[in-house]
Amino acid sequence: MDQREKEELLSRVVPARQKQAREYLQGCSPGTMQRYAPDAHADKKEGWVESEETVKELVKWREEAIY
Numbered sequence: 398m399d400q401r402e403k404e405e406l407l408s409r410v411v412p413a414r415q416k417q418a419r420e421y422l423q424g425c426s427p428g429t430m431q432r433y434a435p436d437a438h439a440d441k442k443e444g445w446v447e448s449e450e451t452v453k454e455l456v457k458w459r460e461e462a463i464y
Contacts, residue, residue: 398422403422433458436448437451
């Protein structure tokens, strides 16, 4: 992502979240998926790949969610 693309992305982010967005773009802050699935990794063909254990934990969490 070049500087112009980053600035365009930040222009769409609400001001209260711009600091977090900048930190994420610099690689200083984990993304949402990394918080819920820390052992997951990106794959060019398969997209976001989680371990079988992580998938089971996410399913359990989703089933127990109050919404």
